[in-house]
Amino acid sequence: MAFVTASWNPLGEAFYRKVELYEMCWSIRDGLRDSLVAAAPYGGPIALLREPLRRSPSSRPQLEIYSASGAAIASFPWKSGPVVQLGWSISDELLCVQEDGSVLIYDLFGSFKRHFSMGQEVVQSQVLEAKVFHSPYGTGIAIVTGSSRFTLATNIEDLKLRRLPEVPGLQGRPASWVVLTQDRQTKVLLSIGPELYILDNTSCTAVCPPGLSPHAGSIVHMSVSFSYKYLSLFTDSGHLWAGLSNLQDKLLEFDTKTTERPKQMLWCRRPKSQQPSVVLMWDRLLLVVGECNDTIQFPVEDPSVLVGEMDGVRIINSTNQELLQEVPLVCQDIFKIASMAPGALLLEAHREYEKSSQKADEYLREIKEQNVLEEAVRQCVEAAAHEYDPATQKSLMRAASFGKCFLTDFCSDPFVSTCRELRVLNAVRESGVGMPLTHTQFKQMTLQVLIDRLLFRQFYPLAIEICRYLKIPDYQGVSRVLKHWASCKVQQKDLSDEAIARAVCVKVGESPGVSYSHIAAKAYECGRTELAIKLLDFEPRSGEQVPLLLKMKRSHLALSKAVESGDTDLVYMVVTHLKNEMNRGDFFMTLRNQPVALSLYRQFCKLQEQETLKDLYNQDDNHQELANYYVTASYREKKLESSLSLLQNAVDEYNKAKNDFAAKATEEEMRLLRFQRKLDDEKGAGLLGLSLQVTMETLLSLGLHKQAEQLYRDFKVPDKRYWWLKLKSLAEKEEWEELEKFSKSKKSPIGYLAFVEVCMKYNNRNEAKKYICKVTPEQKVKAHLAVGDLESAADAAIEHKSESEIAAVLSRCSASDRLLVDRLNRASGAKK
Numbered sequence: 104m105a106f107v108t109a110s111w112n113p114l115g116e117a118f119y120r121k122v123e124l125y126e127m128c129w130s131i132r133d134g135l136r137d138s139l140v141a142a143a144p145y146g147g148p149i150a151l152l153r154e155p156l157r158r159s160p161s162s163r164p165q166l167e168i169y170s171a172s173g174a175a176i177a178s179f180p181w182k183s184g185p186v187v188q189l190g191w192s193i194s195d196e197l198l199c200v201q202e203d204g205s206v207l208i209y210d211l212f213g214s215f216k217r218h219f220s221m222g223q224e225v226v227q228s229q230v231l232e233a234k235v236f237h238s239p240y241g242t243g244i245a246i247v248t249g250s251s252r253f254t255l256a257t258n259i260e261d262l263k264l265r266r267l268p269e270v271p272g273l274q275g276r277p278a279s280w281v282v283l284t285q286d287r288q289t290k291v292l293l294s295i296g297p298e299l300y301i302l303d304n305t306s307c308t309a310v311c312p313p314g315l316s317p318h319a320g321s322i323v324h325m326s327v328s329f330s331y332k333y334l335s336l337f338t339d340s341g342h343l344w345a346g347l348s349n350l351q352d353k354l355l356e357f358d359t360k361t362t363e364r365p366k367q368m369l370w371c372r373r374p375k376s377q378q379p380s381v382v383l384m385w386d387r388l389l390l391v392v393g394e395c396n397d398t399i400q401f402p403v404e405d406p407s408v409l410v411g412e413m414d415g416v417r418i419i420n421s422t423n424q425e426l427l428q429e430v431p432l433v434c435q436d437i438f439k440i441a442s443m444a445p446g447a448l449l450l451e452a453h454r455e456y457e458k459s460s461q462k463a464d465e466y467l468r469e470i471k472e473q474n475v476l477e478e479a480v481r482q483c484v485e486a487a488a489h490e491y492d493p494a495t496q497k498s499l500m501r502a503a504s505f506g507k508c509f510l511t512d513f514c515s516d517p518f519v520s521t522c523r524e525l526r527v528l529n530a531v532r533e534s535g536v537g538m539p540l541t542h543t544q545f546k547q548m549t550l551q552v553l554i555d556r557l558l559f560r561q562f563y564p565l566a567i568e569i570c571r572y573l574k575i576p577d578y579q580g581v582s583r584v585l586k587h588w589a590s591c592k593v594q595q596k597d598l599s600d601e602a603i604a605r606a607v608c609v610k611v612g613e614s615p616g617v618s619y620s621h622i623a624a625k626a627y628e629c630g631r632t633e634l635a636i637k638l639l640d641f642e643p644r645s646g647e648q649v650p651l652l653l654k655m656k657r658s659h660l661a662l663s664k665a666v667e668s669g670d671t672d673l674v675y676m677v678v679t680h681l682k683n684e685m686n687r688g689d690f691f692m693t694l695r696n697q698p699v700a701l702s703l704y705r706q707f708c709k710l711q712e713q714e715t716l717k718d719l720y721n722q723d724d725n726h727q728e729l730a731n732y733y734v735t736a737s738y739r740e741k742k743l744e745s746s747l748s749l750l751q752n753a754v755d756e757y758n759k760a761k762n763d764f765a766a767k768a769t770e771e772e773m774r775l776l777r778f779q780r781k782l783d784d785e786k787g788a789g790l791l792g793l794s795l796q797v798t799m800e801t802l803l804s805l806g807l808h809k810q811a812e813q814l815y816r817d818f819k820v821p822d823k824r825y826w827w828l829k830l831k832s833l834a835e836k837e838e839w840e841e842l843e844k845f846s847k848s849k850k851s852p853i854g855y856l857a858f859v860e861v862c863m864k865y866n867n868r869n870e871a872k873k874y875i876c877k878v879t880p881e882q883k884v885k886a887h888l889a890v891g892d893l894e895s896a897a898d899a900a901i902e903h904k905s906e907s908e909i910a911a912v913l914s915r916c917s918a919s920d921r922l923l924v925d926r927l928n929r930a931s932g933a934k935k
Contacts, residue, residue, distance in 0.1 A: 107438045107495060111430060115395030117378035118430040119371075122491045124417070124532075124539040125424045127173030134421035135406045141235070142410040142419060143191035144329070145548050146171050146531075146538040147556075148211060149419065150189045150197050152181060168197065168213060170537030170560070171417075171424065177213030190235020192242040192259065195559045200233040206244060206259070211559055221246050221254050222264055228252070231276040238284040245282045245291060251275060253302055255282075257289045267291060267302045279324050283348055284331045292334070292348075294322035299336075299350075312336060314353035315344045326381070328370035329413045335381045337368055343392055345381050355394050359383065373414035373429050374543065382416050382427065384409055389418070391427070414543040426539065431489040433482050437499075445475040446482025446502075453502035467509065477513060480506040484521050488542040491532075496525055527553075527569050536562060551579065558587040578616035585610060586617045593626040593634060600634040608641055620647035627655055636660070649673055653680050659693065666699045674703050730756035734769065743780055743791065747773055771818060778817075782810060795820070796828070803832035822852040834861045839870050846874065856882045859889050884908040888915055897923055901930045 111118040131151075139152040149169045164186075168177040184201040192198060196216060197209045204225030208216045221230070221244065228249040236243050241258035248254070251274060253267040270277070273295055280293035283301075291302040292310075297320060301308045312334075320340035327334050327348055334348040341362050346353040365383040371391065372379035380393045389401040410417040415428030436444035452466030470476050480503045487499035500522060507513050528545055531538040531553070538556065545553065550573065557566040563584055570580030589607045598606075603626075611617050619642035623635040632655055639648045645668030652661035658681050665673040678700055681693060694700050733753035737746040750773050757766035779790040779798060786807065790798050795818055802811040808829075815825045830853070833842040839862075846858055855877040862871035871890050878886040880903070887896035893915060900908035909927050916924050 108440065112391075112399045113397075114380060114391065114393040114399055114429075115378045115397050117376075117393070118435055119380070119391060119399055119427065120430050121401070121418075122426045122428070123423060124426055124491070125172040125534055125537070127419075127421065127423055128534060129169055129173035129175065129421075131421050135408060135419075139186060139189050140408045140419075141189035141191060141197075142171070142408065142417065143195060144237075144410065144412055145544050145556075146540045147191055147195060148176065148537075148560075149173075150191070152186055152189060152199075166199075166213070168211060171539050172534040172537030173424075174535065174537055176211055176560075179213050183207060187230050187246075188233035188235060190242075190244070192235075193237055194242075195556060198235055198242070198244065198259070200230060200235070200244060200246065202229050204230055204246065204248075208259075219259070219262055221256065222266070224248075224250075224252075225254065232280075234280075234282055236282045236284075238289055239287060240289075243282070243289065245289075247276050247280065249275070253280075253291050253293075255289060255291070265304060268305065268307045270295070270300055270302065270307050279322060281325050281327050281334075283327060283334075285349060292325065294325065294336075296321045297338075310350050312344055312346060312350055312353070314346070314356060316342060316356065319344070323364045324368050326368040326370060328372060328379075329411050333370055333372070333379065335368060335370065337365060337383070339364070343381060343383070345392075345394070354379070355381075355392065355396060357392050357396050357398075359390065359392075361385070367409045369409050369411045369416050371416045371427060371429065373431070375432070376429055377432060378429060380429070382409060389427075412541075412544065413547060414541055417539070424539070426491070426541070428541075431486070433485045434489055437482060437486050444482065445470055445473070445479030446486060449476070449479035449483055449506045450499065450502045453498075453505040456505060470506075471509070476506055477510060480510070480513070481517070484518050487525065488521050491541070493529055496529075500525070523573055527573070530565060530569070531557070536560075536565065550575070554580070554584070558584060561588075561591060563588045577614065582614045582616035585614050586621065589617070589622040590625040593622060593631060593638075594629050600631060600637055603634055604637040604641075607638060611641075618642070618644075618647060620644070620651050624651055627651065632657075645670060645673060649677060653677065658684065662693070662697055662700055666697055671703055674700050678703070726756045726760035727762060730754075730760060730762070730765065730769075743776060747776060750776075775818070778814070782807075796824070799825070799828050800832065803829055804836070806836075826851060826853045827857070830857060830861055834865050837865065837867075839867065842870070843873065846877075851877075854879065854882065856886055856889075859886045863889050884911060888912065893920060893923060897927055901927070904930075 110120045110122070112120070135151070137154055140149065142149045149171060151167045151169065152164055154164050163180040163182060166179055166181045167175070169175055183199075184203055184205065186199050187202055188200040190198045190200070192208075195211055197211075199207045199209070201207070204221040205218055206221065207218045210216055225246065225248055230246045231249055233244060233246040236245065238257055241260055243255065243257040244259060245253065245255050251270065255265045255267060256262055257265075270293065273293075277293040277295055280291055283290045283292050288303065293300055293302065299310045299312065299322065301310050315336070318340070319342040320338040322336050323339050324337040325335065332348055333345065333354070334350070335343065335345040337343055339362055341359045343355070343357045343359055344353065345355045363385060365385055367384045369382050370379065371382045378393045378395060380391050383390045383392070384403065384407065387403050389403050391399040391401075405420040405422060407418055407420040410419060412426075415426050418425045418427060433446065436442055437446040437450060439447070448466050448470050452463045452470070455466065456463035470479055483499045483503035483506065487496045487503070490496050490499065500518075503518060507515060507518065524542065524545065528540055528542060530536070531540060540548075540553070554566055554570065557569070566584045567581055570584060575581075589611055592607055593603055595603065607622060611619070619638050623638040623642070626635040626638060635651070635655060636657065639651060642648050645664050648664050649661045652658070652664065658677070662674070662677045662681065665677045678694070685693065730753040733749045733756065737749035737753070740746040740749060750769055754766050754769045754773075757769060775795055775798065776791065779793065782802075783789060783791055786805070790801060793801065795814065799811050799814055799820070802808075802814070811829070814820065829845060830842070833845060842858070846855070851858070855874045858874040859871045859878065862868075862874070868890050875883070875886045875890065880899075883899040884896050884903070884905075887893070887899060888911065893912060896912045900912050909930065913924065913927055
């Protein structure tokens with residue numbers, strides 16, 4: 104395959120090649136002359152501003168944005184100030200740095216996004232030169248002003264301006280300067296004549312490149328590599344010096360034999376490069392200088408722009424675009440003339456096989472004898488990934504497929520993944536898409552970033568096809584694409600809200616990971632509130648609907664959605680928002696239309712806002728609940744007058760509610776409170792606030808029997824309750840005589856067994872025996888057992904002929920009561 108090596112040029116032990124990427128689609132008058140051009144790396148878009156310093160209002164410069172293949176994306180007249188520099192952010196946003204220090208940011212389609220300033224002092228001194236650079240922190244901007252001061256912003260997304268120290272002896276702009284990123288620090292390297300200085304946050308330090316000839320002259324141009332690891336310097340005597348950017352080692356020094364300052368100077372190297380080189384471009388010459396001091400020269404016919412990539416240099420002019428790069432070692436091994444590498448033999452074997460030649464078997468036999476068939480397959484697969492031409496890719500992959508047929512234990516995962524990746528790369532390299540990515544760039548930027556860049560350019564069908572082809576999980580692939588598509592769809596002003604909502608619903612459906620609330624939020628940001636509401640109807644999660652509805656000031660709808668969800672926390676959130684946003688009357692009226700929300704708010708008020716609860720009941724004419732509120736409030740009052748006033752209000756409300764029982768009970772409570780206050784004033788009994796029963800217990804314990812009896816009569820306390828209270832009180836105080844008098848006052852409504860048990864509770868057996876005779880026959884056995892009289896209990900049980908009573912007595916007998924046990928057993932047997 105001699106044609107593959109036709110464009111190769113030797114440089115030391117390596118080879119360099121120029122691969123044609125595109126015939127440019129654009130039609131540019133006068134080429135790229137007198138234009139400010141910025142092309143994003145990784146096959147990114149191209150921005151072009153003609154005559155950027157033109158100041159005539161009648162003839163404004165035109166800012167044009169193209170894909171890498173020259174397909175027009177956007178174009179608009181530049182109406183702002185003079186532009187010093189164009190550049191691209193890592194998210195494909197165009198940065199336009201103006202003379203006054205303003206940085207205007209546009210998206211790929213020329214829509215203005217935002218702006219910021221590089222500092223107030225820049226407005227007066229003006230920007231002389233600016234550079235857009237990429238660092239581990241993101242996209243940064245560095246400027247030098249008319250006052251010869253440098254200002255840095257290492258991340259435009261988190262803007263923090265750093266003004267670097269003054270450079271001694273510098274007037275105006277330096278002859279040349281670059282931005283370095285070393286050890287996560289961003290510095291500026293600049294030249295003043297033959298001297299080099301490094302500027303960091305705190306100091307300006309003079310440095311000297313190792314091995315640079317003292318007769319080299321003044322440094323007029325410098326460049327750093329894509330990775331910031333290497334540095335090249337060009338002097339006014341035509342000397343080129345290249346080395347490490349930390350200035351610890353020199354790689355090469357070369358005399359170009361020309362004193363003219365090159366228009367551009369870039370590094371051209373790739374990972375694991377054999378022969379890194381520096382590319383210099385003048386008006387009519389492109390010079391590649393290798394570390395071995397060999398050179399390659401290419402003529403330049405049209406004004407061109409060089410774009411540095413991680414594995415080469417793109418050369419763009421008005422008619423075409425090429426990639427200059429070092430030929431990967433594996434490609435050299437396979438395609439070099441007379442190569443005997445395993446991959447070369449396998450490729451030749453497959454070519455002979457397609458011709459049905461027996462030589463195929465000879466090549467295969469030779470590969471197998473050397474036991475390198477697996478290595479041959481690997482080489483063909485790896486070389487195919489590095490080739491840009493689809494025909495060459497197919498030839499290599501078919502050879503690899505042919506070779507792996509003869510391997511019994513071969514992992515085909517690399518082969519399959521490379522096939523898939525090449526199909527993706529060939530798709531995005533198409534002129535209509537215009538992303539000339541190499542396989543090395545693709546692996547560095549990752550598949551997710553490639554999908555993102557397709558989304559930025561709105562290549563949604565292609566992005567979806569890639570996601571499906573590579574079987575990316577929905578939430579990372581198709582769903583993410585649909586989400587971005589829908590967010591852009593809602594910004595289309597030429598379509599009605601109904602049409603957009605219908606289109607989004609049909610396309611997105613129930614795709615996992617796509618939130619309709621997110622799409623609705625985008626619509627709301629664009630001022631399309633009605634569209635946002637329509638989209639929210641498709642959102643199944645109320646927790647996502649409601650906050651956005653509140654943000655859109657659709658509070659009533661938000662409350663309805665929250666109630667429908669059944670989520671009390673969500674309802675509380677909306678109610679709290681409404682309470683803060685509305686006046687009290689409107690707030691209550693809104694809640695009346697939502698019974699569930701009103702009920703929840705009442706529960707909240709019961710715990711947190713009692714006064715609000717009263718207002719709610721008043722507005723609803725809810726007399727029953729309002730009366731309950733007054734009763735509850737009365738318990739919290741410390742002053743009797745206030746409590747009585749609240750209770751009187753409760754009585755009035757109960758009467759309005761026609762709750763006679765509650766009204767009467769409340770009146771009795773008021774009567775009790777007045778009685779307690781009277782006794783407190785007279786006796787100091789401390790009764791206020793106690794219940795009726797506790798009040799009576801306290802009075803009895805204090806010996807105030809008359810007052811207790813008065814309560815008993817006035818409040819119609821049941822006889823049984825009063826007798827129990829007095830019985831316990833007298834027994835507790837051991838007033839046995841009073842207890843006996845009380846038992847004889849009238850027939851006990853609680854019987855006399857209670858007297859026996861209470862006496863025994865306080866260990867007075869003799870007093871308990873007094874009441875046994877008054878106990879009813881049915882309770883005789885229990886009474887005798889209570890005082891421990893087993894004989895009498897046995898007599899009563901036998902007399903009653905009750906099996907259960909006999910069993911109860913037997914359970915209380917011990918071993919010493921054998922005669923009594925025998926007697927009870929005989930009685931029990933006789934009964935049977």
